[in-house]
Amino acid sequence: MNVPSNLKYTKSDEWFDPSSGAMGITDYAQGQLSDIVFVELLVEEGEDVTVGKAIASVESVKASAEIYASAAGKVSAVNKGLSDKPETLNSDPYGEGWMIKVAGGVAGDVMDAAEYEKYCAGRAH
Amino acid sequence: MATILEPTIFELSSPGRIGVTMPASDVPHSDLPNKNLLRSDLPLPELAEVDVVRHYMKLSKFNYSVDDGFYPLGSCTMKYNPKINEDTCRLPGFLYTHPLQPIETVQGNLVLMYELQEWLKEISGFAGMTLQPAAGAHGEFTGVLMMAAYHKSRNDSKRTKMLIPDAAHGTNPASAGMLGFSVVTIPSDARGNVDLKALAAACDDTVVGMMLTNPNTLGMFDENIEKVIELVHKCGGLMYGDGANLNALLGIVRPGDLGFDVMHFNLHKTFSVPHGGGGPGSGPVGVSERLVDFLPSPLVGILEDGEDEIPPLYGFVTPKQTIGRMKAFHGHFGGGLVRAYTYIAMHGLDGLKAISQFAVLNANYLQARLRGTYTIPYDRICMHEFVAEGQFAGSDVRALDIAKRLMDYNFHPPTNYFPLIVHEALMIEPTETENKDTLDRFADALIKIAEEAKSQPELLHDAPHITPFGRMDEVKAARELVLCCWLPEDYQNQ
Numbered sequence: 001m002n003v004p005s006n007l008k009y010t011k012s013d014e015w016f017d018p019s020s021g022a023m024g025i026t027d028y029a030q031g032q033l034s035d036i037v038f039v040e041l042l043v044e045e046g047e048d049v050t051v052g053k054a055i056a057s058v059e060s061v062k063a064s065a066e067i068y069a070s071a072a073g074k075v076s077a078v079n080k081g082l083s084d085k086p087e088t089l090n091s092d093p094y095g096e097g098w099m100i101k102v103a104g105g106v107a108g109d110v111m112d113a114a115e116y117e118k119y120c121a122g123r124a125h
Numbered sequence: 126m127a128t129i130l131e132p133t134i135f136e137l138s139s140p141g142r143i144g145v146t147m148p149a150s151d152v153p154h155s156d157l158p159n160k161n162l163l164r165s166d167l168p169l170p171e172l173a174e175v176d177v178v179r180h181y182m183k184l185s186k187f188n189y190s191v192d193d194g195f196y197p198l199g200s201c202t203m204k205y206n207p208k209i210n211e212d213t214c215r216l217p218g219f220l221y222t223h224p225l226q227p228i229e230t231v232q233g234n235l236v237l238m239y240e241l242q243e244w245l246k247e248i249s250g251f252a253g254m255t256l257q258p259a260a261g262a263h264g265e266f267t268g269v270l271m272m273a274a275y276h277k278s279r280n281d282s283k284r285t286k287m288l289i290p291d292a293a294h295g296t297n298p299a300s301a302g303m304l305g306f307s308v309v310t311i312p313s314d315a316r317g318n319v320d321l322k323a324l325a326a327a328c329d330d331t332v333v334g335m336m337l338t339n340p341n342t343l344g345m346f347d348e349n350i351e352k353v354i355e356l357v358h359k360c361g362g363l364m365y366g367d368g369a370n371l372n373a374l375l376g377i378v379r380p381g382d383l384g385f386d387v388m389h390f391n392l393h394k395t396f397s398v399p400h401g402g403g404g405p406g407s408g409p410v411g412v413s414e415r416l417v418d419f420l421p422s423p424l425v426g427i428l429e430d431g432e433d434e435i436p437p438l439y440g441f442v443t444p445k446q447t448i449g450r451m452k453a454f455h456g457h458f459g460g461g462l463v464r465a466y467t468y469i470a471m472h473g474l475d476g477l478k479a480i481s482q483f484a485v486l487n488a489n490y491l492q493a494r495l496r497g498t499y500t501i502p503y504d505r506i507c508m509h510e511f512v513a514e515g516q517f518a519g520s521d522v523r524a525l526d527i528a529k530r531l532m533d534y535n536f537h538p539p540t541n542y543f544p545l546i547v548h549e550a551l552m553i554e555p556t557e558t559e560n561k562d563t564l565d566r567f568a569d570a571l572i573k574i575a576e577e578a579k580s581q582p583e584l585l586h587d588a589p590h591i592t593p594f595g596r597m598d599e600v601k602a603a604r605e606l607v608l609c610c611w612l613p614e615d616y617q618n619q
Binding site: 035037038059061062063086087 | 542545599600603604
């Protein structure tokens with residue numbers, strides 16, 4: 001499982017990059033969901049998001065899930081291409097699979113990479 | 126992989142082929158009143174009658190139903206539906222009536238509906254009952270509308286939160302969402318019950334109510350049910366029960382007695398109305414005393430009491446603060462109500478109780494036989510269903526592979542990947558209608574498959590092998606949606 005050390009993580013398996021303001025879903029999340037077949041981004045550029053606001057809806061062959069904002073701020077960019085290529089979330093969740101970027105993002109209740117890794121290990125059967 | 130290809134009806138078409146030869150017209154020709162209503166450019170298939178019959182006969186043989194074999198689809202209660210239901214719902218008095226007939230001419234139908242309302246009230250312990258909703262989720266919507274109407278009637282407008290456990294049916298949050306309520310998810314504790322601490326923390330004066338599936342989707346009866354209901358009531362919320370799993374409780378526990386305020390039934394699960402294949406559902410809703418006035422209109426009631434030899438006059442009544450009509454006419458009468466009435470009448474109180482006892486016994490027998498071979502994460506006495514994990518340590522076999530492999534053993538797979546709180550979930554509900562031999566064959570197959578998962582995993586990855594079509598590409602099907610035979614631009618070019 002890939003957990004980049006420069007990112008922050010939520011309990012609901014989203015990541016936040018404090019330096020770029022980008023956020024998305026973690027490698028663990030995409031693995032649990034399996035093949036992702038549909039993504040709909042629920043926020044637009046210029047919108048203010050609060051921590052916990054639903055920013056995207058994701059569907060895989062197994063389940064559907066809401067993705068929540070891991071930080072608050074004004075949306076500066078939205079990865080519009082994602083809905084045409086939902087499989088990007090499986091192949092590159094931390095790179096091409098970013099969902100939105102916020103300016104001046106203030107992270108909510110987040111963990112660092114080591115804490116998140118431990119958190120994921122605790123959930124494995 | 127044995128792939129038996131049957132072309133689509135459009136591919137079988139050959140220009141000029143027809144089903145019947147019409148004789149020359151012997152009446153004067155007249156133009157159609159509105160030619161725009163007819164489209165001569167529709168690409169309709171052209172075939173002889175015999176080709177059409179053979180095509181659909183072939184397709185029908187690809188099907189698998191509860192009349193073919195065991196169908197342990199968790200939370201769907203795919204019980205065998207007695208064929209006497211098919212006789213009763215085709216009795217001419219039921220079949221050849223219309224809901225707009227004067228009530229004096231359809232007293233038999235109204236008696237049936239009235240008695241069914243009363244019986245469902247008796248079974249569930251509720252004070253009022255509507256038979257209108259078309260199916261389960263429609264019943265949920267009806268129930269949540271009544272909850273909203275109740276709070277509105279008390280000018281209690283700040284209630285916007287619906288509490289829903291993570292072991293609930295997926296329709297529950299959808300129904301709450303339809304009314305614009307926000308959903309607060311309540312986690313389950315280690316025993317599969319509602320986490321009381323989390324519930325207490327969520328209970329405040331903004332709570333509309335709680336929607337609880339009990340037994341829940343883990344097949345667990347909530348051990349703290351009275352405490353759960355008390356917490357919700359204490360903060361002014363109403364308690365919604367999802368009755369989809371009622372097959373575990375008949376004649377044993379009445380949700381109304383436990384303190385539920387509203388609950389929908391799934392007559393097409395518990396009361397042997399056929400379902401699957403889009404058949405008619407039926408979702409009556411029962412309510413406690415304080416919601417009776419909000420029931421949909423009309424209900425069937427007694428308009429004039431009878432005396433001596435004269436029977437009462439049955440007709441329609443309107444609750445005082447009704448939320449209105451939820452469906453054209455009175456529900457799925459022949460499809461749902463007559464069949465459910467037949468089933469209840471045929472079983473009686475003792476028979477209904479036996480249904481639930483055997484449903485629970487069968488599920489526990491299967492669970493006991495699979496324990497040790499499959500991980501059962503919430504392992505205690507279950508109700509009518511249980512959830513196992515479809516995965517093994519050190520193996521890349523998944524629940525989907527096991528489900529597909531079961532088809533090679535001539536069983537319908539159980540529900541998989543639900544509930545979401547269990548990894549690689551296999552949700553198994555045998556129902557009361559299966560005998561021990563069938564349960565043993567099914568358990569034997571699952572145990573054999575667990576061995577295959579170790580010795581020949583490719584057998585599972587490539588399954589099913591004996592069906593007309595092998596493994597479907599679910600990812601491709603979901604990503605590349607093609608929902609019609611012709612693309613719109615092809616159609617325009619024709």
